Amino acid sequence: MKLFRPFNVVVDFETGNLTPGKKITRYLSDIQHFFLDKEKVKAVLAKENPLVYEVIYAEVPEEPGHLAHCTTIIYPGKVGNEFFFTKGHLHEKLETAEIYFTLKGQGRLIMASPDGEECEVLEMFPGSASYIPPSWSHRSVNVGGEPLIFYCIFFADAGHDYATIDKTGFPKVVLERNGEVVVENNPNWKKA
Numbered sequence: 001m002k003l004f005r006p007f008n009v010v011v012d013f014e015t016g017n018l019t020p021g022k023k024i025t026r027y028l029s030d031i032q033h034f035f036l037d038k039e040k041v042k043a044v045l046a047k048e049n050p051l052v053y054e055v056i057y058a059e060v061p062e063e064p065g066h067l068a069h070c071t072t073i074i075y076p077g078k079v080g081n082e083f084f085f086t087k088g089h090l091h092e093k094l095e096t097a098e099i100y101f102t103l104k105g106q107g108r109l110i111m112a113s114p115d116g117e118e119c120e121v122l123e124m125f126p127g128s129a130s131y132i133p134p135s136w137s138h139r140s141v142n143v144g145g146e147p148l149i150f151y152c153i154f155f156a157d158a159g160h161d162y163a164t165i166d167k168t169g170f171p172k173v174v175l176e177r178n179g180e181v182v183v184e185n186n187p188n189w190k191k192a
């Protein structure tokens with residue numbers, strides 16, 4: 001068997017940069033359909049298409065036994081009163097867990113069972129290591145005024161199921177009300 005060689009990557013805790021790494025960028029236009037206030041989304045997009053988040057990942061084979069790892073940087077921002085977030089996904093291999101270790105910023109991690117009947121929201125803060133158990137969909141939200149930066153480790157063959165979330169959305173939304181971060185039921189959520 002051909003041995004895969006050990007290697008280091010370097011993570012910058014301040015910027016979230018991971019070197020050497022490959023970058024994925026997601027703009028508001030990529031996740032616009034998830035936001036509650038459709039008019040506000042339109043108004044923002046008429047002026048600009050802000051960068052919402054970036055993922056920088058180490059290149060590892062997408063094969064059983066390997067661990068994929070990456071940083072995610074969610075920029076601060078809102079559409080109306082709804083904070084910027086990641087698309088969110090289930091793993092195609094539902095039986096695979098994941099860990100998010102927060103390096104910088106303040107966030108919320110929304111997780112839901114596959115049918116969406118169960119939902120949990122964890123706080124993300126520097127030093128928090130959030131465990132995403134098998135089967136839970138996950139979306140992270142930046143609730144602060146600086147980038148939310150976290151480091152993720154997951155099974156390299158887990159796969160990303162975005163189609164389910166496109167159909168159902170998440171059961172909860174994270175909003176700012178009177179300067180407070182609040183978690184509310186998502187009126188647009190559809191049962192899987």
Ligand SMILES: O=P(O)(O)OC[C@H]1O[C@H](O)[C@H](O)[C@@H](O)[C@@H]1O
Pocket residue numbers: 055070071072086087088089098138152153154160
């Ligand atoms: O894939 P998204 O839902 O857009 O979330 C962005 C990224 O968040 C974390 O970094 C996960 O470990 C990645 O697998 C995921 O791609």
Ligand SMILES: [Fe+2]
Pocket residue numbers: 089090091098138154
């Ligand atoms: Fe994941």
